[in-house]
Amino acid sequence: MKKSGAEILIESLVREKVKDIFGYPGGVVLDIFDRLFDSNIRLIFVRHEQGGVHAADGYARASGKPGVALVTSGPGATNTVTGIATAYMDSIPLVVLTGQVPTGMIGNDAFQEADIIGITRPCTKHSYLVRDVKDLARTIKEAFYVATTGRPGPVVIDLPKDMLQSRTEPHYPEKAHIPSYNPTYKGHIKQIRRAASMIAKAERPVILIGGGVIASNAAAEVQKLATHTQTPVASTLMGLGGFPGTHPLFLGMLGMHGTYRANMAVSDTDLIVALGARFDDRVTGKLDEFAPGAKILQVDIDPTSISKNVHAHLPVVGDVKNVLRDLLPHLKEIKTGWKSRHTPWLNQIREWQETYPLAYKQGKREIKPQFVIEKINEITGGDCIISTEVGQNQMWAAQYFKYTKPRTLLTSGGLGTMGYGFPAAIGAQVAFPDKLVIDIAGDGSIQMNIQEMMTAVQYRLPVKIAILNNQFLGMVRQWQQLFYNKRYSSTCLTCSPDFVKLAEAYGAVGLRATKPHEVVPTLEKAFSLPHPVLMDFRVSREENVYPMVPAGASIKNMLLA
Amino acid sequence: MRHTISVLVANKFGVLSRVSGLFSGRGFNIDSLTVAETQDPSVSRMTIVTRGDEQIIEQITKQLNKLVDVIKVSDLTGVNFIDRELVLIKVQATAENRAELLGIVDIFRCKVVDVSSRSYTLEATGDAGKIQAVIEILRPLGIKELVRTGKVAIGRDGRTG
Numbered sequence: 117m118k119k120s121g122a123e124i125l126i127e128s129l130v131r132e133k134v135k136d137i138f139g140y141p142g143g144v145v146l147d148i149f150d151r152l153f154d155s156n157i158r159l160i161f162v163r164h165e166q167g168g169v170h171a172a173d174g175y176a177r178a179s180g181k182p183g184v185a186l187v188t189s190g191p192g193a194t195n196t197v198t199g200i201a202t203a204y205m206d207s208i209p210l211v212v213l214t215g216q217v218p219t220g221m222i223g224n225d226a227f228q229e230a231d232i233i234g235i236t237r238p239c240t241k242h243s244y245l246v247r248d249v250k251d252l253a254r255t256i257k258e259a260f261y262v263a264t265t266g267r268p269g270p271v272v273i274d275l276p277k278d279m280l281q282s283r284t285e286p287h288y289p290e291k292a293h294i295p296s297y298n299p300t301y302k303g304h305i306k307q308i309r310r311a312a313s314m315i316a317k318a319e320r321p322v323i324l325i326g327g328g329v330i331a332s333n334a335a336a337e338v339q340k341l342a343t344h345t346q347t348p349v350a351s352t353l354m355g356l357g358g359f360p361g362t363h364p365l366f367l368g369m370l371g372m373h374g375t376y377r378a379n380m381a382v383s384d385t386d387l388i389v390a391l392g393a394r395f396d397d398r399v400t401g402k403l404d405e406f407a408p409g410a411k412i413l414q415v416d417i418d419p420t421s422i423s424k425n426v427h428a429h430l431p432v433v434g435d436v437k438n439v440l441r442d443l444l445p446h447l448k449e450i451k452t453g454w455k456s457r458h459t460p461w462l463n464q465i466r467e468w469q470e471t472y473p474l475a476y477k478q479g480k481r482e483i484k485p486q487f488v489i490e491k492i493n494e495i496t497g498g499d500c501i502i503s504t505e506v507g508q509n510q511m512w513a514a515q516y517f518k519y520t521k522p523r524t525l526l527t528s529g530g531l532g533t534m535g536y537g538f539p540a541a542i543g544a545q546v547a548f549p550d551k552l553v554i555d556i557a558g559d560g561s562i563q564m565n566i567q568e569m570m571t572a573v574q575y576r577l578p579v580k581i582a583i584l585n586n587q588f589l590g591m592v593r594q595w596q597q598l599f600y601n602k603r604y605s606s607t608c609l610t611c612s613p614d615f616v617k618l619a620e621a622y623g624a625v626g627l628r629a630t631k632p633h634e635v636v637p638t639l640e641k642a643f644s645l646p647h648p649v650l651m652d653f654r655v656s657r658e659e660n661v662y663p664m665v666p667a668g669a670s671i672k673n674m675l676l677a
Numbered sequence: 678m679r680h681t682i683s684v685l686v687a688n689k690f691g692v693l694s695r696v697s698g699l700f701s702g703r704g705f706n707i708d709s710l711t712v713a714e715t716q717d718p719s720v721s722r723m724t725i726v727t728r729g730d731e732q733i734i735e736q737i738t739k740q741l742n743k744l745v746d747v748i749k750v751s752d753l754t755g756v757n758f759i760d761r762e763l764v765l766i767k768v769q770a771t772a773e774n775r776a777e778l779l780g781i782v783d784i785f786r787c788k789v790v791d792v793s794s795r796s797y798t799l800e801a802t803g804d805a806g807k808i809q810a811v812i813e814i815l816r817p818l819g820i821k822e823l824v825r826t827g828k829v830a831i832g833r834d835g836r837t838g
Binding site: 233234237238241242243245247262294295296297418419420423424 | 686687690691694695698702732735736739740742743745746747748
């Protein structure tokens with residue numbers, strides 16, 4: 117029986133096991149919304165397309181399943197660009213369905229027309245413009261396959277209105293067949309053997325985990341590697357949760373706002389075992405002085421990430437989980453007595469830790485932002501999903517919360533997108549309705565997608581927002597203080613809404629804490645309520661994130677206070 | 678160093694812009710780029726001449742390989758390959774230089790493909806060295822217009838697929 121493109125689309129999504137879509141309607145996608153009305157797929161009607169894509173992204177990061185967003189043509193599509201670029205930089209599997217004007221009108225500057233394939237080309241893993249309704253089912257199959265395999269990423273499918281309305285006999289392929297696309301999952305066995313002997317020879321090794329560990333669900337294997345070989349583990353921002361933050365071998369995050377011990381260890385190591393980490397500039401600092409005495413063993417599923425910034429002495433192309441599974445037996449074979457060999461190194465690291473632990477001073481008068489995060493960690497026991505905005509809030513959330521499980525930190529690492537955290541938290545809450553989901557926010561970032569309060573209220577998503585409100589764009593202000601002679605140009609946010617009243621205006625709960633003793637009761641109250649709650653923590657205005665490596669300096673040169 | 682990279686791509690909508698966008702987006706140079714169908718109409722061949730040190734060329738080939746529509750990438754530089762380029766050159770023709778012009782045509786095995794009262798249009802085919810030589814020798818005679826196809830290349834004896 118012939119079906120319309122819109123019907124075929126919905127059926128294809130059902131076959132991909134899509135349960136939730138984040139969307140915003142418009143003229144050319146009316147047929148899809150009409151069909152969704154009767155389908156079992158839940159459409160979460162967001163209040164801005166950017167929020168919709170971030171929500172789909174948060175859904176994907178928290179669940180490991182691809183996130184799906186649906187928007188109309190023109191402005192609907194262009195509003196998704198920041199969300200798509202955010203997902204692309206952090207390798208998050210998304211399928212973004214954009215409406216398009218009818219094929220006959222493409223290129224004519226039609227009403228609400230935008231060349232979204234062209235606009236998003238540099239920030240998508242792949243994209244499709246459907247030009248024949250017969251290709252629709254196959255295209256959707258391919259898009260999900262490309263988005264979720266290899267190094268994951270966002271895929272855009274542009275759907276002209278006539279493709280949704282014209283009818284054909286649908287054929288749903290069981291499998292995607294793309295001869296030109298063959299990601300490498302298994303590591304080369306010779307390279308893996310070499311890797312094992314390289315690890316066995318090292319005296320001061322460090323494992324460096326990145327987002328690839330989360331994407332390949334390799335946390336258990338990483339832990340086996342670390343504990344078996346008694347090797348300390350440093351993490352990038354994207355890798356947090358890939359190794360328990362409470363483990364004695366954990367060094368914390370490295371890089372610009374990394375811990376003293378992580379940065380010192382990486383600077384002094386003779387072997388970095390990089391697992392799904394791409395040596396971003398925020399991680400390496402000054403490249404010439406990064407890990408000067410170290411050999412680099414780099415495991416990554418994406419060959420372009422290997423030796424891009426830092427030369428890899430031994431590259432292994434493959435999925436981290438697979439490679440580690442193949443590597444571990446070799447390691448067990450070639451050597452014993454790891455612990456005694458690494459004891460001096462681990463002692464050295466302990467000394468670094470004792471010299472400069474992460475620290476702040478909580479007095480009686482002002483709330484320290486770090487204190488709020490430590491209390492969130494204590495009250496929840498680490499059992500929650502944290503999303504962050506971007507800036508100081510993000511760095512403190514990375515430093516002071518102990519992530520013990522993968523997929524519990526949702527943060528825009530690569531693109532650094534302010535306004536990401538709140539809609540991402542909504543997405544995570546949709547995926548896990550019973551989990552506690554908390555957005556750690558700044559007073560600047562939260563205003564970038566505050567409109568999604570309405571989405572949280574409408575769908576009764578009990579997301580919690582903890583604003584570390586210092587009435588500044590804190591991170592930019594910190595740079596101005598340190599490098600621009602305290603000239604606070606356009607970073608002062610004393611002119612802001614009353615966040616408690618704002619929450620109430622949306623029908624959510626607003627709470628405020630201004631004194632340190634109010635922090636715990638405020639958090640406890642918020643976590644006990646089955647509603648979306650916005651907490652306005654008035655924190656020390658000029659608190660800085662330390663350690664800090666000035667831009668372009670070696671990560672050994674940290675400002676410590 | 679100059680590299681000639683041969684890229685097999687699926688002959689799909691937008692593939693050229695994916696490749697050229699990759700070069701511009703990542704700051705790689707393109708000296709020339711040619712593209713056309715192969716014996717299999719579903720597959721096209723691109724020949725890209727680019728420049729960069731070893732690390733940049735490695736990134737270029739890896740990034741090209743990463744594109745979903747790219748089937749195969751071969752860096753021909755350093756392997757045994759044949760390259761050709763076709764150039765059309767419109768040269769000022771005067772009573773004084775006509776004989777010299779035709780002499781050059783003869784020596785370089787060019788063809789005269791169009792003649793007017795004021796100009797000759799020549800077609801020359803050859804590798805990069807020959808094309809450069811033709812252009813240099815004609816330059817003093819007055820080149821009015823010059824169009825090059827860019828390089829196409831093929832490996833010898835099945836060196837490239």
